[in-house]
Amino acid sequence: MPGEMMNGKVVIVTGAGRGIGAAIALDLAANGANVVVADLNATAAEGVAAAIAQTGGKALAVRVDVSDRASTRQAIEGTVSHFGRLDVMFNNAGISQTCPFLEVTEADFRRIMDINGLGVLIGTQEAARQMIKQGGGGKIINTPSIAGKQGYPLFAHYCASKFAVVALTQAAARALADHRITVNCFAPGVVATELWQQLDREFMDHGLTQKPDQAINEFSQSILLGRVSTPKDLTGSTLFLASSLSDYMTGQTVMIDGGMVLT
Numbered sequence: 724m725p726g727e728m729m730n731g732k733v734v735i736v737t738g739a740g741r742g743i744g745a746a747i748a749l750d751l752a753a754n755g756a757n758v759v760v761a762d763l764n765a766t767a768a769e770g771v772a773a774a775i776a777q778t779g780g781k782a783l784a785v786r787v788d789v790s791d792r793a794s795t796r797q798a799i800e801g802t803v804s805h806f807g808r809l810d811v812m813f814n815n816a817g818i819s820q821t822c823p824f825l826e827v828t829e830a831d832f833r834r835i836m837d838i839n840g841l842g843v844l845i846g847t848q849e850a851a852r853q854m855i856k857q858g859g860g861g862k863i864i865n866t867p868s869i870a871g872k873q874g875y876p877l878f879a880h881y882c883a884s885k886f887a888v889v890a891l892t893q894a895a896a897r898a899l900a901d902h903r904i905t906v907n908c909f910a911p912g913v914v915a916t917e918l919w920q921q922l923d924r925e926f927m928d929h930g931l932t933q934k935p936d937q938a939i940n941e942f943s944q945s946i947l948l949g950r951v952s953t954p955k956d957l958t959g960s961t962l963f964l965a966s967s968l969s970d971y972m973t974g975q976t977v978m979i980d981g982g983m984v985l986t
């Protein structure tokens with residue numbers, strides 16, 4: 724039986740077919756939200772929506788490519804025609820790549836900036852347009868990373884894209900406050916998802932590590948709380964950011980990294 728903290732609020736979570744986005748979607752639904760599970764991978768989105776329905780929650784699966792404005796508009800239109808409105812937008816979808824600084828190509832840079840940077844611009848603009856049209860404000864929540872606060876030599880283009888997410892969050896907070904739309908972001912550290920499995924393989928492909936999990940273990944040495952994050956470690960803060968408890972907060976980055984980057 725869903726709880727009441729999100730009490731019928733309509734929330735889109737992009738990149739919710741797996742990993743961090745899936746955990747956020749499941750948690751918000753468990754707290755009473757109507758959740759749109761949006762992902763490039765429609766089958767994965769449908770799987771998460773079905774899991775939500777099984778526990779008595781309300782969910783809709785939609786396919787979206789966040790780097791494409793028409794696709795994002797379509798996902799928002801689908802949300803509004805199904806649930807009647809849009810209250811909260813999580814621009815969470817993102818990609819990463821391990822690549823030594825001197826080897827990053829123009830194609831690598833553009834691909835990552837298109838999804839992580841431009842995708843957040845488009846998602847924020849299109850969600851805000853809908854929120855302004857319906858009136859009553861709204862909340863937009865983005866997912867940068869510790870890589871949005873520090874430049875790491877094996878993730879230069881990823882860091883650039885995540886600094887962009889923090890910049891867009893601050894700019895949008897200032898641009899949209901008059902409409903009572905708040906814009907915040909949460910920055911995970913090292914989270915055990917399929918994304919890190921990919922990064923771990925790429926460390927080995929570049930000859931930077933010799934065995935599976937070596938990269939994630941070495942990268943996690945500096946975590947004050949002594950362990951890698953699970954997606955579930957993030958959902959206390961994401962629920963707070965999506966709920967009315969965070970109403971007097973905008974333009975901020977909440978670090979949820981076990982104490983890797985101290986700001």
Ligand SMILES: NC(=O)c1ccc[n+]([C@@H]2O[C@H](COP(=O)([O-])OP(=O)(O)OC[C@H]3O[C@@H](n4cnc5c(N)ncnc54)[C@H](O)[C@@H]3O)[C@@H](O)[C@H]2O)c1
Binds near residue numbers: 737738762815917919
């Ligand atoms: N895993 C980590 O350690 C970590 C740390 C900090 C920040 N993050 C950020 O958190 C977010 C989620 O990461 P994750 O670890 O869950 O990744 P993940 O790779 O496990 O899941 C990402 C999801 O996004 C979807 N996606 C990819 N491109 C898309 C697009 N163009 N349009 C719509 N959906 C798309 C994928 O299909 C996938 O389901 C990303 O923005 C990532 O950069 C992750």
